[in-house]
Amino acid sequence: MTVARKVFETARKEGRTFVLEHEAKDIMKSYGIPIPPYETATTADEAVEKARRIGFPVVLKILSKDILHKSDAGGVKINLKSEEAVRAAFEEIMENARRYGAETGIEVDLSRGVFISSFAEMGTEVIIGVTRDPQFGHALMFGLGGIFVEVLKDVTFRLIPLSESDAREMVGEIKAAKILEGIRGQPPRDVDALVRVIMSVSKMVEENPEIRELDCNPTFVYERGKGALVVDARILIDL
Amino acid sequence: MRLLPDEPTIEEIDVFFNAKSVAIYGASATPNSVGQAILQNFIKPQYTGKVYAVNPKYTQVLGVPCFPSLQDIPDDIDLVVVAVPARIAPRVFEDIAQKGTKAAIVISGGFSETGSRGAELEDQIVRIGREHDIRIIGPNCVGVIDTHSHIDTFFLPEYRCGRPRASNVANISLVSQSGAFAAAISDWTSELGLGISKIISLGNKCDVDDDDLLRYLAQDDSTQVICFYTEGYDPGKGRSFFDTAKRVTPHKPVLVVKSGRGQRAKEAASSHTGSLAGSDRVVDAAYRQAGVIRADNFEQMFDMAKALAMQPPAKGNRVLMVTNGGGLGVMTTDALEALGLGIPHPSQDLQENLRKRLPAYCAVGNPIDVVGDTDASRYDIVFDEALKSDEYDIVVVGMLLQTPTLGMDVTNVIANHQRQSAIPFVVVAMGGAFTTKAGEIMELMGVPTYATGEKAALAAKALARYGEIKYGAEFRKSMRSDKP
Numbered sequence: 001m002t003v004a005r006k007v008f009e010t011a012r013k014e015g016r017t018f019v020l021e022h023e024a025k026d027i028m029k030s031y032g033i034p035i036p037p038y039e040t041a042t043t044a045d046e047a048v049e050k051a052r053r054i055g056f057p058v059v060l061k062i063l064s065k066d067i068l069h070k071s072d073a074g075g076v077k078i079n080l081k082s083e084e085a086v087r088a089a090f091e092e093i094m095e096n097a098r099r100y101g102a103e104t105g106i107e108v109d110l111s112r113g114v115f116i117s118s119f120a121e122m123g124t125e126v127i128i129g130v131t132r133d134p135q136f137g138h139a140l141m142f143g144l145g146g147i148f149v150e151v152l153k154d155v156t157f158r159l160i161p162l163s164e165s166d167a168r169e170m171v172g173e174i175k176a177a178k179i180l181e182g183i184r185g186q187p188p189r190d191v192d193a194l195v196r197v198i199m200s201v202s203k204m205v206e207e208n209p210e211i212r213e214l215d216c217n218p219t220f221v222y223e224r225g226k227g228a229l230v231v232d233a234r235i236l237i238d239l
Numbered sequence: 240m241r242l243l244p245d246e247p248t249i250e251e252i253d254v255f256f257n258a259k260s261v262a263i264y265g266a267s268a269t270p271n272s273v274g275q276a277i278l279q280n281f282i283k284p285q286y287t288g289k290v291y292a293v294n295p296k297y298t299q300v301l302g303v304p305c306f307p308s309l310q311d312i313p314d315d316i317d318l319v320v321v322a323v324p325a326r327i328a329p330r331v332f333e334d335i336a337q338k339g340t341k342a343a344i345v346i347s348g349g350f351s352e353t354g355s356r357g358a359e360l361e362d363q364i365v366r367i368g369r370e371h372d373i374r375i376i377g378p379n380c381v382g383v384i385d386t387h388s389h390i391d392t393f394f395l396p397e398y399r400c401g402r403p404r405a406s407n408v409a410n411i412s413l414v415s416q417s418g419a420f421a422a423a424i425s426d427w428t429s430e431l432g433l434g435i436s437k438i439i440s441l442g443n444k445c446d447v448d449d450d451d452l453l454r455y456l457a458q459d460d461s462t463q464v465i466c467f468y469t470e471g472y473d474p475g476k477g478r479s480f481f482d483t484a485k486r487v488t489p490h491k492p493v494l495v496v497k498s499g500r501g502q503r504a505k506e507a508a509s510s511h512t513g514s515l516a517g518s519d520r521v522v523d524a525a526y527r528q529a530g531v532i533r534a535d536n537f538e539q540m541f542d543m544a545k546a547l548a549m550q551p552p553a554k555g556n557r558v559l560m561v562t563n564g565g566g567l568g569v570m571t572t573d574a575l576e577a578l579g580l581g582i583p584h585p586s587q588d589l590q591e592n593l594r595k596r597l598p599a600y601c602a603v604g605n606p607i608d609v610v611g612d613t614d615a616s617r618y619d620i621v622f623d624e625a626l627k628s629d630e631y632d633i634v635v636v637g638m639l640l641q642t643p644t645l646g647m648d649v650t651n652v653i654a655n656h657q658r659q660s661a662i663p664f665v666v667v668a669m670g671g672a673f674t675t676k677a678g679e680i681m682e683l684m685g686v687p688t689y690a691t692g693e694k695a696a697l698a699a700k701a702l703a704r705y706g707e708i709k710y711g712a713e714f715r716k717s718m719r720s721d722k723p
Binding site: 131133134135136137139155156157158159166 | 471472473474475476477478481518520521522523524525528
């Protein structure tokens, strides 16, 4: 059974329509999508050990089937540079999750602990997403992150599956495309790596049509030759 | 032309346009009724097939023999046109099934568009249709017009709703979800002098849908350009249209006007991507990806369709504007530029060659202004040199006929250069009665002619866009060679 099938089965058994972050990244990794190194940990000691293995700085995030919006539940701590910081962050995230449970009246499952990831170096922020249109089925969206997507809605769509020329056209046709070519003396971005990520996401959704929506947001694109990384991933599925 | 693998759809759909015997179910002796208007269309001499009326109330209607049921007709029936109240439609379909007829157009309303009771009736006819392999157009539609076979189920009298004609040059077919638009376009195109092959109104699309017609029209030799008016697709049907369109568009241009820029998908979405999508952005992307050209409105669609029907697609996007009026040249090149087309200056060589042969006061640039005192010979010189140079992929010709020096022979010059070069030409001729007549003559010679620079620019854009769709990477090559 593929990684994706296993994850979706687990999620369905728990009545979830979203997959947990490490599950999303396990699936993406199985499709060759570049992800910063990550681990999971259920105790503070384990978190410290895993963080050391990944290398500082790291990010810690709550992993619970009961929490979809992690930041709202105080479940995200970024740029943790030392063992002490990781230990403190672990305790704080657990405490916040318990409080979130008490406030919302949800019995929050804490048994999965936290997700630990290398804190990716900042790159040019892009978003790759997938939606399912009632008339046309799955469509992939691409745009630059931050204000470009939030305010200017500078995004473009293609139906899945995409051809490589579709993916290249998308990258070239957003209004802010020049930013990827390198402006103000900046070197051009690694568009080839970005196109590979888009193609892999297309393949992943084509082979797993139960994916309802997906966001790779943010995805960082580095200068040419230095690749791209999907930093945060969200996958929603059919029940 | 057979673009798609053999499939039953083609022959099933063909009956709607080539039926040799037609029965009008609900034919009526009441003047101005739907049942009479449809029958009237079939007793015009242009329709050469056989027609029968079905209605238990009469033995003849307008001189056409009338039978209580299809069973009583002593002949095979290829196509049944149903114009009876919705509630008796299921009984009519039992009759059709028994007769063994495989095609029905249901004109009547009162089905799924009116609520659950109507939807139930629609389900019943669909079920009978499926069981007996009857293909159904409609319900709630005006049916079809075919300008070759003269099958015409539009219940709109010809003095109110003109009928289009086929052209010897090239023909367009239109598939419309809306019956009212189908009728208005029939009426409108009858005046435009635009060649039409078929108009199909799909109504509720209970069986035959956009995808079926796209498959059929793709292989229909009398259709050079396929146009759609669509409000929406049933779940999943957008995808099947997309899949078919992808295969068709490299061979035949497909244009669409799609209304209903709805927000349904937006409301249903819970992720970031979903909320940005809205359904229209996805629709837009799907058309683009499938090589379907989307127009904002009917006027634009038919301006583009006319050019695509008459002219070959462009191999690149370099446009040359030639004009005998400076203002028209500037306005048209502005419009061309706004549409993203290239308007490169002639090379040094080409400029020199033109200057040698043109009077000194002609402006040699882009546009090339052959000036108000020109006759056809200066156009001839410009086309000759410019086409030899291989510097342009499309020629837009400004032809202002208010000046007495420019004779009608300019239309020959334009048509000859177009035919010999196989480069697409578009003409813009602004003016009144004389100009309009000249435009008609120009179009009889195969070159599309427009009343404004903006329309001509849009036509040029359509020829470039379709060239891009048809030639793919080859088209882009000619764009690259354009760069210094």
